[in-house]
Amino acid sequence: MGTDDRGADDRPGGGPTAGAPVPSGGPTRSRGAGSGGRGADDPGLVGRAVTIALAVASFGVSYGVLAVAAGLSPWVAVITSVVVFAGASQFALVGVLAAGGAPILGAISGLLLNLRMLALGAAVGARLPRTRLGRRLLDGYLLIDESAAVALTGPPATTARRLRTVGVAVWLGWVGATALGAFAGDLVGDPATLGLDVAFPATFLALLAPWLRERRRRLAAVLGAAIAVAAWPVAPAGVPLMLAGLGALPVIAAGRSVAHRRPEDAT
Amino acid sequence: MRTFASFASPAAALPRPVVLTALETPRGPGGAVVLAIAVLALGTLVLKSAGPVAASGRTLPPLLARAVDALPPALLAALVATGTVGVAGGLAVDARAAGMAVAALAVWRRAPFPLVVLGAAVTTALVRLAT
Numbered sequence: 015m016g017t018d019d020r021g022a023d024d025r026p027g028g029g030p031t032a033g034a035p036v037p038s039g040g041p042t043r044s045r046g047a048g049s050g051g052r053g054a055d056d057p058g059l060v061g062r063a064v065t066i067a068l069a070v071a072s073f074g075v076s077y078g079v080l081a082v083a084a085g086l087s088p089w090v091a092v093i094t095s096v097v098v099f100a101g102a103s104q105f106a107l108v109g110v111l112a113a114g115g116a117p118i119l120g121a122i123s124g125l126l127l128n129l130r131m132l133a134l135g136a137a138v139g140a141r142l143p144r145t146r147l148g149r150r151l152l153d154g155y156l157l158i159d160e161s162a163a164v165a166l167t168g169p170p171a172t173t174a175r176r177l178r179t180v181g182v183a184v185w186l187g188w189v190g191a192t193a194l195g196a197f198a199g200d201l202v203g204d205p206a207t208l209g210l211d212v213a214f215p216a217t218f219l220a221l222l223a224p225w226l227r228e229r230r231r232r233l234a235a236v237l238g239a240a241i242a243v244a245a246w247p248v249a250p251a252g253v254p255l256m257l258a259g260l261g262a263l264p265v266i267a268a269g270r271s272v273a274h275r276r277p278e279d280a281t
Numbered sequence: 282m283r284t285f286a287s288f289a290s291p292a293a294a295l296p297r298p299v300v301l302t303a304l305e306t307p308r309g310p311g312g313a314v315v316l317a318i319a320v321l322a323l324g325t326l327v328l329k330s331a332g333p334v335a336a337s338g339r340t341l342p343p344l345l346a347r348a349v350d351a352l353p354p355a356l357l358a359a360l361v362a363t364g365t366v367g368v369a370g371g372l373a374v375d376a377r378a379a380g381m382a383v384a385a386l387a388v389w390r391r392a393p394f395p396l397v398v399l400g401a402a403v404t405t406a407l408v409r410l411a412t
Contacts, residue, residue: 058394065395069402086314097322100329107321117317125324130356135332136341137349144338153337154330159360166353209405212377215364216384216401218357223388225354238355239362246363247371254367258359262351266344 056172059164063180066160067187069213070101072205074188077104078195084112088196095192099185100158103127106251126252133259134162141166141173156181163221230265237261376412380405 074095081091086108098104103124110120135157142153156178165177205211225231238261245254341349365381366372384401392400 062394065398069398090314090318094318094322097318098325100325103321103325107317111314111317117311117313118320121317121321121324124321125328128325128328131325131328132331133349133352133356135329136336136345137332137353139332139334139336140339140341140346140349142333142337147334150333150337151326151330153333155326157329157333163353163357207406207409209376209380209402209407209409212364212380212384212401212405213398215361215377215381216398218360218364219381219384220388220394220397222354222357222361225357231351231354234351235354235358239358242359243362243366243372246367254363255356255359258355259352261355261359262348265351266347 056168056175059176059179060183062164063183066164066180066217067183069210069217070160070184071187071191072208072210072213073101074191075195075199076205077101077108077188078192078197079199080105080112080195081108081192082196082199084108086111086196088193091196092189092193095189098124099155099188100124100128100131101188123251126250126256129252129256130159130259131157131162134159138162138165138173138177141170142177143174153177153181156185158184160184160217160221163218167221167224230268234262234265237264376405376408379408 077095078088078091081094081104082088086094094104094107098107106124106127107117107120110123111117135154138153138157139150142150144150145153153174158181161177161180161184164180165173168176222235226235238258241261242254242258245257249257336349361381365377366374368375380401380403383404384397387397387400
């Protein structure tokens with residue numbers, strides 16, 4: 015990787031400028047285009063995926079420990095990581111279980127947290143080629159904040175490869191670490207003492223940066239952050255991130271998007 | 282445990298009868314817990330795959346295209362902001378802010394990605410150690 019890491023992401027299409035979902039995602043881009051063949055010129059991708067997976071894994075260990083403390087058997091803890099595969103919502107579930115609340119309320123607050131995946135999924139989906147239903151479901155399964163954010167950074171032809179590379183790396187880290195925490199939790203300390211809780215906002219900041227070059231997206235970012243922070247102390251978990259989507263409204267309402275203005279800048 | 286065997290296949294939708302069985306026979310981890318896990322798993326898969334299933338290979342209508350262009354930066358920025366100052370039930374400027382300042386500097390100087398994350402984590406850990 016090294017320093018061309020970022021360059022690889024920023025150059026080809028000015029990052030998410032390539033996100034122009036309309037022209038590039040159109041029917042002209044045939045099924046093969048995004049399904050992995052173009053990834054060779056993606057030098058930083060694996061290193062990036064591994065870094066993210068390690069940060070996620072440090073919290074997977076916590077999840078395994080907490081899930082067992084909340085009364086799940088170690089195997090059930092691991093199974094939840096496999097079938098749900100959405101970290102924050104799993105923490106929400108075991109948080110409710112640990113507090114003795116009705117389990118279904120834990121599931122509902124988890125789903126509330128995951129509502130944002132609708133928006134991220136649409137953004138990523140618009141850049142994916144049309145494939146078999148099973149393949150698309152698998153792409154959806156691998157969609158998490160981190161894989162979506164990386165998938166959206168770079169030319170549309172690499173979207174599928176980015177999504178799957180980061181998705182699989184994080185899956186391995188998350189599920190493996192859940193098992194580690196669930197079966198051998200006593201051996202591991204609190205990731206916060208190592209500062210690893212900051213790995214998440216730091217990751218998202220690095221992934222946000224290329225979007226900030228364009229004025230409308232910058233406006234959406236500023237509004238989204240302000241709304242989420244304002245809502246954080248008063249709204250239940252999951253709601254602030256959902257409300258952050260409102261930050262995009264003025265930009266959506268403002269008419270023609272960048273995608274429309276500069277269709278061919280993208281590639 | 283038998284009930285869980287079919288949970289293990291990731292993308293496969295959970296057959297309805299399994300959920301019903303779990304409801305009717307509360308044992309093992311407890312029926313209500315099994316149901317909660319099933320609801321969270323299925324609901325999450327629906328939310329995550331709606332986009333890839335419905336939007337892939339399609340030309341989005343202009344309004345939706347503008348939405349998918351503007352929503353990711355709004356959501357990413359919200360994740361950055363709440364991850365930096367959000368604590369359970371409130372806001373706090375603490376060691377994380379120092380770590381994020383280093384991360385911002387690293388991003389601005391176009392440092393490689395692992396360095397951004399590592400710089401933020403090490404700074405935060407050191408500030409925590411010192412305070």
